[in-house]
Amino acid sequence: MQSPRNIRVHREKRILELVWDTNDVSSLPFQAVRRDCHCAVCVDEFTGRRILDPSSVPEDIDLLDVSLTGNYALKFRWSDTHDSGLFTWDHLRKLAHRLEHEANA
Ligand SMILES: [Zn+2]
Numbered sequence: 349m350q351s352p353r354n355i356r357v358h359r360e361k362r363i364l365e366l367v368w369d370t371n372d373v374s375s376l377p378f379q380a381v382r383r384d385c386h387c388a389v390c391v392d393e394f395t396g397r398r399i400l401d402p403s404s405v406p407e408d409i410d411l412l413d414v415s416l417t418g419n420y421a422l423k424f425r426w427s428d429t430h431d432s433g434l435f436t437w438d439h440l441r442k443l444a445h446r447l448e449h450e451a452n453a
Contacts, residue, residue, distance in 0.1 A: 351419065351437050357411055364411065366440060374444035378411050382426055384443050385433035 354367035362378040383402045385391075390400035410427035417423050417434055425431040435443075 350441065352440075355414065355422070357414060359410065362408070362410070364414075366444070368441075374440065376440065376444055376447065378409050378426075379405055379407055380447055381411075381424070381435070381440075381443065382409050382428070382430070384439075385430070385435075386439065387433040389430070389432055 350369055352366040352368050354365075356365040356367070357363075358365060364376045364378060364381055366374045366376070368374070382405045383400070385400065391398050405428070411424055412427055413425035413431075415423045415425075421434045421436040422440070423431065423434055
């Protein structure tokens with residue numbers, strides 16, 4: 349699995365930037381990352397149905413802390429006090445691709 353070699357948090361722009369081994373860069377808005385949380389509080393573990401209402405995530409959500417989990421995922425602490433989500437590299441990569449497609453659509 350591809351892992352980022354650099355992780356930057358631009359709090360003033362509310363952007364999480366991941367620089368991958370291949371040198372491409374993913375710029376992920378905090379709000380989009382928070383909305384895509386797959387933890388048991390945000391998504392029903394059994395049905396896969398989203399419990400989190402995307403509109404409940406404010407545009408000015410802040411990312412307070414980022415920590416590395418194992419060597420395969422990031423854990424975020426958000427200003428809405430949520431911190432139970434785990435974002436694997438694969439998840440972040442897919443989210444970045446999806447956002448790129450949406451931006452180009
Ligand atoms: Zn969550």
